[in-house]
Amino acid sequence: MLEILTPAHLGWAVAVIFISVIVRFLLRLHFYRSLLKGLPGPPHSYIWGSLRSMNEVISKQPKRAAPQTFGSVIKEYYGLGDYFYVDPWPFGDPLMMVFDADIMNQFTVKQSMPKHPEVEKFMRNIGGPGNMVSSEGAEWKKWRSAFNPGFSASHLMSLVPSILDDVLIFNEILTKHAKNQEVFRMERATTSLTVDIIGKVVLDLDLGSQRGPNELVDAFMRQVRWQKIGAQFNPIELIDFPIRTPIQWYLTWKMDRYIGKRLDERFATREGRGRSKAVVDLALEAYLKEVKGASGDLSTVKGIDPEFKQAAIANMKTFVFAGHDTTSSTIVYTFYYLSKNPEMLAKIRKEHDEVFGTDPDATADRLREDARLLNRLEYTLAVIREVLRLQPPASTVRVGQKGFFLTDPKTGNRLPTEHMMLWPIDVGLHRSERYWPDPHRFAPERHLASSADSSADYNSKEAWVAFSKGNRNCVGQELAIIETKTILAMTLRTFDFEPAFSELDKLKGDNSGYPSDMSGVQEQFGDEAYQVQLGTAKPREGMPCRIKLRQQS
Numbered sequence: 396m397l398e399i400l401t402p403a404h405l406g407w408a409v410a411v412i413f414i415s416v417i418v419r420f421l422l423r424l425h426f427y428r429s430l431l432k433g434l435p436g437p438p439h440s441y442i443w444g445s446l447r448s449m450n451e452v453i454s455k456q457p458k459r460a461a462p463q464t465f466g467s468v469i470k471e472y473y474g475l476g477d478y479f480y481v482d483p484w485p486f487g488d489p490l491m492m493v494f495d496a497d498i499m500n501q502f503t504v505k506q507s508m509p510k511h512p513e514v515e516k517f518m519r520n521i522g523g524p525g526n527m528v529s530s531e532g533a534e535w536k537k538w539r540s541a542f543n544p545g546f547s548a549s550h551l552m553s554l555v556p557s558i559l560d561d562v563l564i565f566n567e568i569l570t571k572h573a574k575n576q577e578v579f580r581m582e583r584a585t586t587s588l589t590v591d592i593i594g595k596v597v598l599d600l601d602l603g604s605q606r607g608p609n610e611l612v613d614a615f616m617r618q619v620r621w622q623k624i625g626a627q628f629n630p631i632e633l634i635d636f637p638i639r640t641p642i643q644w645y646l647t648w649k650m651d652r653y654i655g656k657r658l659d660e661r662f663a664t665r666e667g668r669g670r671s672k673a674v675v676d677l678a679l680e681a682y683l684k685e686v687k688g689a690s691g692d693l694s695t696v697k698g699i700d701p702e703f704k705q706a707a708i709a710n711m712k713t714f715v716f717a718g719h720d721t722t723s724s725t726i727v728y729t730f731y732y733l734s735k736n737p738e739m740l741a742k743i744r745k746e747h748d749e750v751f752g753t754d755p756d757a758t759a760d761r762l763r764e765d766a767r768l769l770n771r772l773e774y775t776l777a778v779i780r781e782v783l784r785l786q787p788p789a790s791t792v793r794v795g796q797k798g799f800f801l802t803d804p805k806t807g808n809r810l811p812t813e814h815m816m817l818w819p820i821d822v823g824l825h826r827s828e829r830y831w832p833d834p835h836r837f838a839p840e841r842h843l844a845s846s847a848d849s850s851a852d853y854n855s856k857e858a859w860v861a862f863s864k865g866n867r868n869c870v871g872q873e874l875a876i877i878e879t880k881t882i883l884a885m886t887l888r889t890f891d892f893e894p895a896f897s898e899l900d901k902l903k904g905d906n907s908g909y910p911s912d913m914s915g916v917q918e919q920f921g922d923e924a925y926q927v928q929l930g931t932a933k934p935r936e937g938m939p940c941r942i943k944l945r946q947q948s
């Protein structure tokens with residue numbers, strides 16, 4: 396045998412493998428480059444696809460800017476229309492970037508196209524197989540219906556007292572920062588707050604991450620930092636897998652073990668507990684329904700089936716992730732925009748005085764008595780919607796299919812989607828002059844039904860997509876709004892907030908995972924608080940800031 400394998404044979408084998416790899420590469424290059432022929436987009440070449448033209452624009456942006464912002468700047472730089480195609484192969488699939496609400500509706504509402512495989516890849520380490528964000532069809536439906544009761548309006552209102560307990564701790568932390576007169580990263584504080592809130596909603600557990608370290612939260616935060624953002628935006632991801640992959644496996648194992656234990660505990664103690672709408676208990680309820688079957692006999696069920704348990708864990712993790720990251724950024728950006736717009740800050744404070752009385756310290760009691768007071772915060776809701784318009788933390792990404800064409804509403808042209816990633820660009824829709832006059836201006840009035848502001852355009856809500864649209868829209872949107880309103884009601888009249896990007900150097904090496912890097916371009920859309928990608932899109936550098944107690948100022 397060994398005699399047959401001469402060096403010449405080995406040489407030939409290597410040459411054949413090498414040539415096949417090259418041929419395959421060239422065939423795929425030809426395939427992808429031909430796919431976009433004649434379609435609108437930035438300058439495209441046979442060798443580079445759209446990579447060079449993308450780079451021309453992206454290199455002028457802050458180096459850590461969130462990829463979801465790039466579509467808008469590419470559109471503006473090359474003067475493109477409300478949809479166009481980009482070809483980043485071999486770093487990723489061709490993208491169809493959509494800035495038109497009608498076209499977006501065609502693949503999210505009229506027909507809900509499946510999530511792109513990149514979503515599954517993104518969720519693999521944060522959720523896992525069977526998670527609700529990336530699953531499809533019967534599996535997705537099963538979980539969405541199982542969890543829906545956990546997000547009913549009446550149940551969410553019943554959560555307000557528990558949210559208040561966590562916000563009171565948050566206020567103690569802010570008070571300490573105010574008294575110490577120190578610069579700190581607001582995003583760290585709001586993330587611990589929203590994690591603690593979601594811990595109760597999902598696991599019926601006080602994770603206590605505002606007070607000190609927690610194993611699950613620590614693993615989660617590290618996992619988010621190791622999350623890929625796509626090789627087309629960060630090419631290092633093509634080669635760093637020997638380090639990234641084992642770390643991600645380890646963190647997944649830690650999170651699964653923690654949540655698995657909680658599931659077992661809840662399973663063992665399920666009798667004697669009344670009907671609970673914590674996500675963990677809704678998952679168990681779905682399981683018991685499934686195993687009970689037609690016979691209705693549960694006496695033989697001694698534990699949770701491993702396959703079901705794995706999917707339940709994936710969904711718990713998904714809720715913990717989706718339920719804190721996005722809300723945390725929204726709160727931080729609300730503080731930011733209000734600090735830049737004192738007259739709006741005065742207006743929202745006035746609304747809180749009117750609804751809760753003029754003593755801010757009595758707000759928690761008022762809300763414990765009647766959580767429905769939150770429904771009266773009309774201006775506060777407009778502020779939150781406007782923050783989410785300018786800084787949406789997440790978006791949906793779908794996959795095109797053979798035979799599935801979109802229609803240009805202006806020309807009636809059929810637009811191909813096969814082999815494409817279909818991406819409604821939230822940032823682009825939200826900052827489009829076509830839908831929002833003076834689009835970069837922070838103007839909550841746009842969302843009020845009774846506004847004298849002439850820029851308000853009430854018919855344009857179809858272009859507000861912060862929670863996505865259609866049957867895959869955000870299941871946690873009401874919770875996010877209730878939570879954010881509660882936090883704002885409890886903080887805005889007690890503290891004055893001030894961004895402190897110029898003092899970033901004081902936070903260098905603070906173990907937050909943020910680099911405190913002030914080099915290069917540090918503005919996007921005329922704003923220093925641009926979004927970076929860390930899990931979802933978050934405020935740059937975790938929003939360094941100073942805070943003052945109002946009686947101090």
Ligand code: HEM
Pocket residue numbers: 510514527528529539713714717718719721722725783787788789790791792860861862863866867868869870871872874875
């Ligand atoms: C301001 C806060 C939030 C924003 C902006 C937001 C945004 C979004 C968006 C854009 C999607 C669609 C993602 C996609 O199609 O891939 C989504 C889905 C989802 N969100 Fe949220 N979200 C927020 C808060 C929450 C909260 C608090 C929870 C949980 C309690 C949550 C749980 C989920 C889940 C489970 C999905 C998947 C729904 C499905 O596919 O059926 N989100 N969210």
